[in-house]
Structures are given as structure tokens and as C-alpha cells.
Amino acid sequence: MASDIWEGRLHPATLVTALIDVLRRAATSFLPLLVIAVISGRGPKGGVYTLIFIGLSAVGLLFSLGFALIRYFTFTYRIDEGELQTREGLWWKHERRIPLQRIQDVRLTQSVLQRIFKVAEVQVETAGGAGAEAQLSVISLDDAERLRTYLFARRDAAPTEAASTLPLLDFDLEEGDAPAVPIVAAPVVTATPEVVLREATLKDLAIAGLTQNWFGTALAGAGGMFFWLREYLPRREQSRLLKTGAETANGWLHSNGLSLGIALATAGLLMVLIGVTVSIVRTIILFYGFKLTRTGEDLGRSWGMFTRHVSRLPRRRIQVVEIEQSPLRRFVGVALLRADTAGSIATRGQEGAHNTGRDVLVPLLPRADVDSLLPELFPGVALEP
Numbered sequence: 001m002a003s004d005i006w007e008g009r010l011h012p013a014t015l016v017t018a019l020i021d022v023l024r025r026a027a028t029s030f031l032p033l034l035v036i037a038v039i040s041g042r043g044p045k046g047g048v049y050t051l052i053f054i055g056l057s058a059v060g061l062l063f064s065l066g067f068a069l070i071r072y073f074t075f076t077y078r079i080d081e082g083e084l085q086t087r088e089g090l091w092w093k094h095e096r097r098i099p100l101q102r103i104q105d106v107r108l109t110q111s112v113l114q115r116i117f118k119v120a121e122v123q124v125e126t127a128g129g130a131g132a133e134a135q136l137s138v139i140s141l142d143d144a145e146r147l148r149t150y151l152f153a154r155r156d157a158a159p160t161e162a163a164s165t166l167p168l169l170d171f172d173l174e175e176g177d178a179p180a181v182p183i184v185a186a187p188v189v190t191a192t193p194e195v196v197l198r199e200a201t202l203k204d205l206a207i208a209g210l211t212q213n214w215f216g217t218a219l220a221g222a223g224g225m226f227f228w229l230r231e232y233l234p235r236r237e238q239s240r241l242l243k244t245g246a247e248t249a250n251g252w253l254h255s256n257g258l259s260l261g262i263a264l265a266t267a268g269l270l271m272v273l274i275g276v277t278v279s280i281v282r283t284i285i286l287f288y289g290f291k292l293t294r295t296g297e298d299l300g301r302s303w304g305m306f307t308r309h310v311s312r313l314p315r316r317r318i319q320v321v322e323i324e325q326s327p328l329r330r331f332v333g334v335a336l337l338r339a340d341t342a343g344s345i346a347t348r349g350q351e352g353a354h355n356t357g358r359d360v361l362v363p364l365l366p367r368a369d370v371d372s373l374l375p376e377l378f379p380g381v382a383l384e385p
Contacts, residue, residue: 006078006079006080006147006150007076007077007078007079007080008076008077008078008139008143008147009075009076009077010071010072010075010136010137010138010139011117011119011138011139011140011143012072013114013117013119013138014068014071014072014119014137014138015068015069015072016113016117017111017113017114017117017119017137017138018065018068018072019065019068020113022061022064022065022068023061025064026057026060026061070089070090071088073090074087074088074089074090074093075087075088075136076088077134077136079100079150079151079154082099082100082101082154083097083098083099083100084097084098084100084103084124084134084151085097085098086134086136096133096134098124098126098133098134100151100154100155101155102126103124103125103126103151103152103155104125104126104313104314104317105123105124105125105311105312105313105314106122106123106124106125106147106148106151106152106312107122107123107124107125107132107309107310107311107312108120108121108122108144108145108148108308108309108310108311109121109123109307109308109309109310110141110304110307110308111306111307112306112307114138115308117138118140118141118142119138119139119140119141119144120138120139120140120141120144121135121136121137121138122135122136122137122139122144122147122148123135123136124136124151148310148312152298152312193295194293194294194295194300195293195294195295196291196292196293197292197293197294197299197373197376198291198292198362198365198373199290199291199292200287200289200290200291200303200362200363200364202284202288204363204364204365205280205283205284205287205288205290205363205364206280206283206284207332207334207364208283208287208334208336208363208364209276209279209280209281209282209283209284210276210279210280210328211326211328211329211332211334212279212283212326212328212329212336283363284305285304285305285306286303286304286305286356286357287303287304287357287360287363288303288304288305289302289303289304289305289308290302290303290362290363291303292361292362294315294376295312297314297315297316297379298312298313298314298315299312299313299314299315299361299376299377300312300313301313301360301361303357303360303363304357307356309356309357309358311358313339313341315377315378315379317341318339318340318341318377318378319340319341320339320340321337321338321339321340321361321374321377321378322337322338322339322340323335323336323337323367323370324336324337324338325367333366333367333368334364334365334366334367335364335365335366335367335370336360336362336363336364337360337361337362337365337370337373338359338360338361339359339360339361339377340359361377
């Protein structure tokens with residue numbers, strides 16, 4: 001029926017976000033190499049190599065922008081006959097069909113730039129999938145919210161007897177296949193009432209950052225800087241930098257009459273303070289505005305200060321809940337809850353679940369409140385005291 005068909009396209013802001021993303025990746029990938037090439041270049045050959053490097057980088061940027069333009073003008077998404085269908089491609093057309101019954105999560109992600117343009121990136125995940133089966137980047141925030149509500153409403157209303165046996169169709173199309181359908185607005189769907197289970201305050205997030213492995217955070221940051229210098233700086237520059245640093249530190253110690261032990265203790269304390277500060281700030285930025293809700297049989301999570309995430313997790317998909325307590329958290333009587341879901345154990349770490357907070361159910365709560373929350377996560381399961 002016409003009322004069951006909904007087709008749309010990407011938002012024009014896709015081009016702006018794609019351009020910013022290409023420039024950002026170019027800056028992080030090529031700019032350090034370009035600076036090193038300019039510094040290390042000696043004589044006429046050094047200048048020629050630098051120009052060649054700049055030329056190749058420019059060609060790479062043009063190709064990336066070209067692919068972004070092709071995707072914007074050819075990408076369409078459509079809901080029809082119980083499926084979410086996506087089509088894209090200029091010469092090689094590609095179509096994916098995802099049965100609505102297999103959809104487990106529709107994640108909305110907004111960067112700072114996307115929040116300014118009021119658009120969002122939508123990622124659709126299915127049962128057993130190792131990642132997003134479909135990615136709509138980017139569409140308007142209103143369309144993203146309506147699409148998310150509509151997909152879950154249609155999924156819950158559809159028969160689920162053979163949902164696990166429905167295949168994901170993923171194939172290439174020849175020119176002229178599958179005539180286009182006029183774009184139709186999504187039907188109005190009444191959303192299920194939302195129940196708030198847990199919210200994280202700034203105080204909670206500060207305690208979460210203070211009680212996590214902040215020493216490891218400091219070491220990881222120092223180690224990352226060390227390996228970056230070792231990877232990109234020429235050996236001669238590395239030796240010169242280490243020698244200059246050692247001479248500076250030695251001169252400063254002698255001029256101030258300090259011993260090596262005091263200097264090392266001061267450096268260690270400074271590293272700890274930096275680690276604690278970075279840990280608290282990072283936790284607040286990552287989980288700012290965290291809220292855990294329940295809508296029907298699904299759990300909803302929203303979090304993030306700069307990059308905003310909205311995710312929905314079916315309770316039946318949760319396989320393991322981890323109650324995580326560092327020594328400091330045990331001392332103050334708090335805990336962090338993580339969830340392992342169907343298909344998430346194998347991909348944890350590969351998709352940055354820890355770095356984005358996707359595997360976190362609650363960033364911090366009193367340990368005594370965990371038992372009262374577990375029935376919301378495992379409905380119908382009798383929990384022993």
C-alpha cells in the first residue's frame with residue numbers, strides 16, 4: 001500500500017560534512033608527513049619530492065570528494081514490503097535489503113557540525129551482524145527520528161516467527177533494474193511511552209573518571225606520543241631530540257640543586273595528576289547527558305557532549321551484564337555496568353565500543369542499586385540475593 005512506502009534521500013549537508021571529514025582525515029594522515037618531508041628535504045631533490053607528495057595528496061583528496069558526490073546524488077533509502085532497502089552507485093549500482101524483523105538497533109550519531117545543521121548519521125544493525133548493515137549519512141534529524149520510530153513500530157508489529165531465517169539481500173544491479181518509486185512521506189506512528197531508568201549527573205561522571213584506570217590513561221597517552229615520534233621522525237631527529245631533552249633536564253636539575261630522585265618523584269606525581277585530569281574530562285565529554293530508558297521491550301541510551309549518540313538495545317539481545325569495579329570504585333561503593341550482546345563479543349574493540357561508550361549500560365551507579373536494576377535488564381528472570 002502507498003501508505004506503507006517511504007522513500008528518501010540524503011540531506012544536502014552530506015556534502016559539507018563529507019568535505020570536512022575528507023579534510024580532517026587528510027590533516028591527520030598527510031600533514032605530519034608533509035611537515036617531516038619539508039623539514040627533512042635537503043637540496044633540489046628534497047623540494048621535488050615535497051611537490052610530488054603534495055600532488056599525490058591533492059589527487060587523493062579529489063578522488064575522495066568525487067566518491068562523496070556520487071554517493072550523495074545516487075543514494076536512496078526506502079521502506080517497502082517489510083524491508084529497508086538502500087540503493088547507491090553511478091556505474092556499479094548496489095542494493096541492500098534488510099527485513100524489518102531482523103533490525104535490532106537504529107543508532108543516531110551527531111557530531112558538532114551535524115548538530116549545527118540539525119542532521120544525523122543513522123546506522124542500522126541486525127541480529128548477529130558484525131557492524132552496521134546500512135548507513136544513512138546524513139539525513140535531517142527530524143527524518144532520522146521519524147525513521148527510527150517507524151522502523152521499530154513496523155518491526156514490533158510484524159510477525160516474528162521466522163525473523164531469524166529471513167536473509168539479508170545484498171547484490172549489484174544492472175542499469176534499468178527496479179524502477180524508481182515516487183518519494184512518499186512516512187506514515188504517522190504513535191511512539192511507545194518511555195520510562196527513564198537511570199540518568200548520570202556531572203558529579204557521577206566526575207567520580208567515574210576519578211575512579212577508573214587514570215594511570216593507564218596517562219601511560220597510554222605518553223606511549224602514543226612516543227610511538228608517533230618514533231614512527232614519523234627520522235632517526236637523526238629522534239637522537240637530537242632525546243639529547244636536547246636530556247641536556248635540558250640535567251642543566252635544570254643542577255641549577256636548582258635537585259636530586260634525580262626528587263625529580264623522578266615530581267615527574268611521577270605530575271603524570272598521575274595529568275592522568276586523573278584527562279580521565280575526568282574524557283569521561284564527562286564522552287558520557288555527558290547519559291540517560292538509560294526503557295521503551296516497551298527495548299532499552300534506550302543517549303550520551304555525548306560533542307558527538308551525540310542515541311542507541312536502542314532489545315533486552316532479549318543482552319547475553320551478559322558485567323559489573324565492573326576498580327579498586328577505587330570498590331572503596332567508594334560504586335560500579336560501572338557493561339553489556340555483551342549477541343554479536344558484540346567478537347567485535348568489541350574492533351569498532352571502538354569502549355572508545356564510544358556503546359557497550360556501557362550505566363557509566364556509574366551505587367553498587368547497592370545494581371540488584372534493583374537487573375530485573376529491568378533481564379525481565380522474568382529470578383535473581384538470587
